[in-house]
Amino acid sequence: MKVNMKKLRIIAGLAVLAIALIGFHFDTAIGTLCALCPVGFLQISVASGSVPWALLPGVLIVLLIVFALGRAFCSWLCPSSLLKNVFGGHTPRGLTGRTGERCEVPEKGCRSVVESGESYPDVTDAESLAPAATEETAASRASRACGSCSSGGSSIASQALVLGVLLIASFIVKFPVFCLICPIGLVFGTLWAFNRVFVLLEPGWELVVFPLMLVAELFLFKRWCSAICPLGFFFTLMAKARTKLGFGLRPQANCSTCISREGCTTCSTVCGENIDVASADRLGLEPCTMCRDCVENCPTKSITVSAKK
Amino acid sequence: MADKGMTRRGFLAAGCVSAAMVGLGDFGLATQQADAAYLRPPGMASQADLIARCDRCQRCLQACPYDIITPLSLGESIVGYGTPTLDFMRGYCDFCMLCTEACPTGALRFGAPTESNIGIAKVIKDSCVAWDWTGCTVCKDECPVEGAITLDDHDRPVVHGDLCDGCGRCEEVCPSASLRAYDNTVEEKGIVVVSRTSVVAQSDGPIEGAALREGRYAKGGEDR
Numbered sequence: 001m002k003v004n005m006k007k008l009r010i011i012a013g014l015a016v017l018a019i020a021l022i023g024f025h026f027d028t029a030i031g032t033l034c035a036l037c038p039v040g041f042l043q044i045s046v047a048s049g050s051v052p053w054a055l056l057p058g059v060l061i062v063l064l065i066v067f068a069l070g071r072a073f074c075s076w077l078c079p080s081s082l083l084k085n086v087f088g089g090h091t092p093r094g095l096t097g098r099t100g101e102r103c104e105v106p107e108k109g110c111r112s113v114v115e116s117g118e119s120y121p122d123v124t125d126a127e128s129l130a131p132a133a134t135e136e137t138a139a140s141r142a143s144r145a146c147g148s149c150s151s152g153g154s155s156i157a158s159q160a161l162v163l164g165v166l167l168i169a170s171f172i173v174k175f176p177v178f179c180l181i182c183p184i185g186l187v188f189g190t191l192w193a194f195n196r197v198f199v200l201l202e203p204g205w206e207l208v209v210f211p212l213m214l215v216a217e218l219f220l221f222k223r224w225c226s227a228i229c230p231l232g233f234f235f236t237l238m239a240k241a242r243t244k245l246g247f248g249l250r251p252q253a254n255c256s257t258c259i260s261r262e263g264c265t266t267c268s269t270v271c272g273e274n275i276d277v278a279s280a281d282r283l284g285l286e287p288c289t290m291c292r293d294c295v296e297n298c299p300t301k302s303i304t305v306s307a308k309k
Numbered sequence: 310m311a312d313k314g315m316t317r318r319g320f321l322a323a324g325c326v327s328a329a330m331v332g333l334g335d336f337g338l339a340t341q342q343a344d345a346a347y348l349r350p351p352g353m354a355s356q357a358d359l360i361a362r363c364d365r366c367q368r369c370l371q372a373c374p375y376d377i378i379t380p381l382s383l384g385e386s387i388v389g390y391g392t393p394t395l396d397f398m399r400g401y402c403d404f405c406m407l408c409t410e411a412c413p414t415g416a417l418r419f420g421a422p423t424e425s426n427i428g429i430a431k432v433i434k435d436s437c438v439a440w441d442w443t444g445c446t447v448c449k450d451e452c453p454v455e456g457a458i459t460l461d462d463h464d465r466p467v468v469h470g471d472l473c474d475g476c477g478r479c480e481e482v483c484p485s486a487s488l489r490a491y492d493n494t495v496e497e498k499g500i501v502v503v504s505r506t507s508v509v510a511q512s513d514g515p516i517e518g519a520a521l522r523e524g525r526y527a528k529g530g531e532d533r
Contacts, residue, residue, distance in 0.1 A: 020367070029372035029411030040364040044414055048361040052414040055364070158319035165327035173334035175343060175360045175388055180333055181326070185365060189391060192367065192380050204382040221326075227319035228326050 005292045006085055009075055013082030017191055024195065032188045033077070034179070036062045038234045039163070043176035046167050066238040068248055074225060074235065075272070075289035079187035080218055087219075109279040110255035110302075155226045156240075159233035166230060178230060183217050186210045226273070226287060239286040249307050250285045251294055253278045257302040267294040267303060277303055337388035344528045345386055346507035348395045348428050348475070350378055351402065352409035352417030356389075356506065356528075362416035365391035369408035369417060375400030377477070378408060385526070393417070395427070397477035397502060402427060403453075404476070428475025428502045430458070430468045432515035437499030438488050439465045440515075445488070448479035448500050466500065470513070475502045497521060506530045 016033065023030035034040055036058040045051045066073060075081050166178040179185050193206035217224050225232060242248045253260070253267070260267075260278035268276035273287040277294045295303045337343060343357045350369055353359045370378040370393060377400045380391045395402065404425060409417040430448075438445045443464040452458045457472040458479060466479075485499035497518050503510050508524030 020371075023371035024367075024376075027372060027374050027376075027407075029368040029407070031366045031368040031371065031411075031413070034364050035366035035368055035413050037364065040366075044362050044364055048358065048415075050362075050415070052362065052364075054413045054415070058413070155319050158323035161320070161323045162326055166330050169330050169334040173337050173388075174357060175334075175337060176364060177330045177334050177337075179365050180387065180390060181329060185391070188365075188367065189380070189383075192370075192391075193382075196379060196382075199376065202382075205384040206382060209383055221322055223319060223322055227322050 005296045009291060010082060010085050012076045013079060013085065016077050016079060017082075017187070020188060020191065021195065033079070033184055034188065037184075037231065038063065039166070039178060039182075039230045040176060042163075042167060043170045043178060046171040047174050047176055063234060063238060066235050067241060070242065070248060070250065070288055070290050071232075071235045071239060072290035074232070075291035078184060080183040080214070080225065081289075083183075083187065083214060083218055109281065110253045110258040110260050111276075111279040155223070156233060156236045158227045159230055159236065162228050163230040163233050181213065181217070183214055183224065183229075184231075186214050186217075190214070236286065239288075243282045243286055246282065247307075249290065249305055250282065250288060251277050251290075251292075251303050251305050253298075254302045254304065257300045259300055259302075264299065266297055266299055270294055270297045333387070341528075342386045342388040344506075345389065345526045346504035346510075346528050347381060347386070347389065347392075347526060348502060348504050349423065350393050350395060350408045350417055351404050351406060351424050351427050352412065352419065352421050353423045353427075354418065354421045356504075359416045360389050360392055362414045363392045364414050364416075366413065367391070367393075368411040368413065369393045372407040372411035374405065374407060375402070377402060395477065395502075397480040399481070401477035401481045402475075404474075426474045426505070428477075428504050429470050429473050429510050430475065430477075430479050430500050430502050431509055431521065432466050432468060432500050433497045433518050433521055434515045435518045436485050436489065436497045437466065437483075437515070438485050439463075439499070445484065445499075447482050447484055451478050451482045453478055465515075467514075468500070475505070477502045501525075 019030055020032045022028075035055065038059045041052065041055045041059045044055070062073070169177045187210075189206055190210045193204050193210065197203050197207070221228065258264075258278050260276075264278075265276070267278055268274060270293045271277065272291060272293070273289065275284060275288055275294075277285075290305065292305065295305060343360045346356065349356070349359060350373075365380070367380060370380065377395050377397060378393045379396045381389045381394045383390045393408070406419070406424070409419060409424070412418065434440050446460060446464065446466070448466050449458045449460055453476060454472055454474060457469050457474070458466050459469065461467050479500045480498055480502050483498040483500050485497075501521060503521075503525055506528055508527045508529030509516055509521055511529045
């Protein structure tokens with residue numbers, strides 16, 4: 001039973017667009033994802049000077065789902081990921097840096113060297129080693145990972161910067177500024193533009209402008225999702241809360257079958273976020289979008305997505 | 310240096326996007342597009358208020374049973390892109406208010422001044438066939454509001470602004486485009502609904518097509 005995760009993700013992404021179109025043609029106000037957007041909620045609050053309370057329940061539900069399932073929205077439902085899945089947006093480098101050099105891999109998790117040679121430690125063992133060791137891992141991660149190899153990790157700062165600027169801008173100019181360049185909105189905008197062509201027979205500039213903007217944002221700005229997307233800011237906050245509380249689903253490698261010690265880097269190579277699942281702790285898994293590519297591609301089928309420690 | 314704080318590339322990218330947003334915002338302020346007089350679904354408080362509150366989720370467009378709501382196109386307004394506007398090509402508004410019910414942000418809301426009056430119909434002199442020949446009374450016959458369109462001494466339609474609620478039935482049914490298909494200099498229907506805040510809505514009586522093209526969306530009056 002081979003299930004191709006990428007195909008499944010494309011189907012899920014198309015379903016989101018189909019639901020919006022079904023809403024139009026059957027006159028049910030389902031809305032697009034924009035009606036659930038935490039960024040939209042804040043923008044409208046500052047632009048109009050009044051809080052759109054009716055938006056709040058949907059926004060909270062989205063944040064709760066992200067809290068429970070991680071950034072699954074990003075790879076499964078987000079229309080920009082749909083485009084990346086269809087047109088091949090990212091080139092995962094895994095443990096190879098931009099210049100082709102191999103990054104140093106933190107030796108922890110399933111990658112920790114087993115001196116006894118007899119029994120392989122599982123994740124719980126690795127985490128319960130010494131408190132000093134766990135503390136050291138986070139710091140050594142920072143020092144060892146060379147600049148070009150560093151994973152998305154703490155791009156929350158630049159996402160926060162974008163969010164701050166867009167809120168100030170929205171407040172001054174009195175309209176939600178980010179909605180004009182948001183890739184999610186642009187995908188839906190293109191959808192309506194097509195709808196307009198076929199239903200009203202009025203072609204618009206959107207048909208040309210929006211796809212060009214999408215190409216620029218998603219395929220030239222390769223780090224749009226991890227460094228810019230202000231929606232991602234909220235998702236990263238949720239991911240940090242998950243890390244703090246030690247809660248929620250995440251991919252975990254079973255170290256008794258994982259062959260990362262023998263040099264296997266499959267999981268980090270296929271990962272869109274450059275996460276080395278074999279060695280990652282909860283902190284390292286924060287950018288995970290639950291795309292399940294690592295689960296699918298692991299040569300020894302050692303990775304499962306579960307909530308347990 | 311990468312893990313604590315921002316990466317340099319992340320900062321650059323964020324800077325670019327921030328600059329783009331500030332640029333867009335300035336453009337919006339400079340052009341005052343937010344006040345342009347578009348025809349909106351019932352429930353709009355004012356043009357600027359709608360643009361501030363609308364999150365472009367398109368629920369009103371989905372809810373409309375007549376499919377006359379369409380997102381404002383980018384070519385018409387950058388600031389107002391994606392906000393709902395009305396197109397009477399295939400239907401007209403009967404103020405069922407499903408759009409206002411569907412709106413989650415209050416951009417369309419009950420109690421707003423446009424709840425029962427979205428605009429006003431203007432007769433376009435050089436398009437309306439009744440100005441050349443008598444006989445066509447389609448708009449008057451179809452108008453759902455008693456007395457909003459009457460015929461003058463020459464059997465030409467006259468719109469009464471105090472009664473007209475801008476529902477768009479007259480514009481939908483106006484046959485001038487097909488009756489004048491031989492003359493491609495005529496661009497409009499013989500009767501067109503415009504926003505009450507537009508320049509053309511400020512004058513009484515019928516107008517020329519050129520005046521419509523010039524002042525249809527330009528702000529000429531206060532939001533009611």
